[in-house]
Amino acid sequence: MASVVIKGSIFDGREFFENGTVVVDESTGLISDCGKSSEAQVPKDTSQTISGEGFTILPGLVDSHIHFFGSTRYDLMEWVTTPDALIALRSVADMQKLLYAGFTAVRDLGSKVGTFLSRAVNEGVIEGPRVISAAKSLASTGGDDDPKILPLDIAQRLSYSYYCDGPWECRRAVRLCLRDGAEVIKVYASGSFAQGGKPRVQLTVEELKAIVDEAHVNGLKVTAHAYGETALMNSVEAGVDSIEHGIGLTSEIAAQIKKKEIFYIPTLSAFLASKPSGHKDRDALVKRHLTQDMALAKEAGLKIANGSDFIGADNELHGQNYLEIVNVAKFFGNREARTAATETAAECIGLAKSGRIQKGLEANLVVVKGNPLENVELLAPGNVQHVLRLGRVYTPKR
Numbered sequence: 001m002a003s004v005v006i007k008g009s010i011f012d013g014r015e016f017f018e019n020g021t022v023v024v025d026e027s028t029g030l031i032s033d034c035g036k037s038s039e040a041q042v043p044k045d046t047s048q049t050i051s052g053e054g055f056t057i058l059p060g061l062v063d064s065h066i067h068f069f070g071s072t073r074y075d076l077m078e079w080v081t082t083p084d085a086l087i088a089l090r091s092v093a094d095m096q097k098l099l100y101a102g103f104t105a106v107r108d109l110g111s112k113v114g115t116f117l118s119r120a121v122n123e124g125v126i127e128g129p130r131v132i133s134a135a136k137s138l139a140s141t142g143g144d145d146d147p148k149i150l151p152l153d154i155a156q157r158l159s160y161s162y163y164c165d166g167p168w169e170c171r172r173a174v175r176l177c178l179r180d181g182a183e184v185i186k187v188y189a190s191g192s193f194a195q196g197g198k199p200r201v202q203l204t205v206e207e208l209k210a211i212v213d214e215a216h217v218n219g220l221k222v223t224a225h226a227y228g229e230t231a232l233m234n235s236v237e238a239g240v241d242s243i244e245h246g247i248g249l250t251s252e253i254a255a256q257i258k259k260k261e262i263f264y265i266p267t268l269s270a271f272l273a274s275k276p277s278g279h280k281d282r283d284a285l286v287k288r289h290l291t292q293d294m295a296l297a298k299e300a301g302l303k304i305a306n307g308s309d310f311i312g313a314d315n316e317l318h319g320q321n322y323l324e325i326v327n328v329a330k331f332f333g334n335r336e337a338r339t340a341a342t343e344t345a346a347e348c349i350g351l352a353k354s355g356r357i358q359k360g361l362e363a364n365l366v367v368v369k370g371n372p373l374e375n376v377e378l379l380a381p382g383n384v385q386h387v388l389r390l391g392r393v394y395t396p397k398r
């Protein structure tokens, strides 16, 4: 048994203190000790010591909403027609970028390769974060992610979603995801911008209830894409575990989300980056999310989890996912943003042994220069010095 010793300031997910030491057992991949350097037990079998001027050690970052589309553009037809092998190869590169940017866990909410990436990284075949994958997302026929230009059978075969209509088809779709190796279920409770500024309900409350029941019976959580008050209320009523985007909060809905302890993932980056579209309703929806929704989420004290919704293309490049943390900080403050990207996100995606620095937990850590609690921009990949996942050290080449 050998150990890696890391010295620096520590943000353990809750508290920040200087002159800390983390000891990692390489054979188990767990944290064997941590705390003030004066108190932590440094073993004799140390194989590597990591320390540097101004280093801060944090729990590995978690992005609870991404997609592995292996695509170069933000374009539905490209997402569905890129060959699977090419998606996989590009995604292997994205996995590596995510890991070296400090992300030790991600949740893939609908893609054609996510469960295979998860398997490959667990087998040690490729480098990357732990992937919790939804396999394919569940959507209604003719919804926003159904490329309606194609005949339905071809669209279904090429899609990253299973189209399902009615409670029994929805249950079957959950079973297909389970068969694919899903570890979470993602549903479209509404459409999105493809419906202009008036997103309509997609899967109904009856369909959502069937999905939640089938998923929960099989031990999987359900997360809902929801734009608009009705989709939000349907998702809450159906008993989902988290809400993605969550546009259209009211104080009543926020209170329900709080009461049911549902995680709220505002995916701010896409909305902040969106330029006025000229569509009055769409622009009003973006504005509402960035003002009223955030104010209500803050007021209600919702559990905010970090989720970028990056797909790996255009201005949503994997490896740049820290930008969402910067954006969460703009609305909720640096400390809340740090927790959203560590403890809360890990809890949201079901990783009980991750998200904090604590004896006995998995050694998933990121070491950066400077104090990101004071300046969240220090989480940028160029400032990441080392990343540990399950006790193994990854050092970005510069």
Ligand SMILES: [Zn+2]
Pocket: 065, 066, 067, 109, 309
């Ligand atoms: Zn998404």
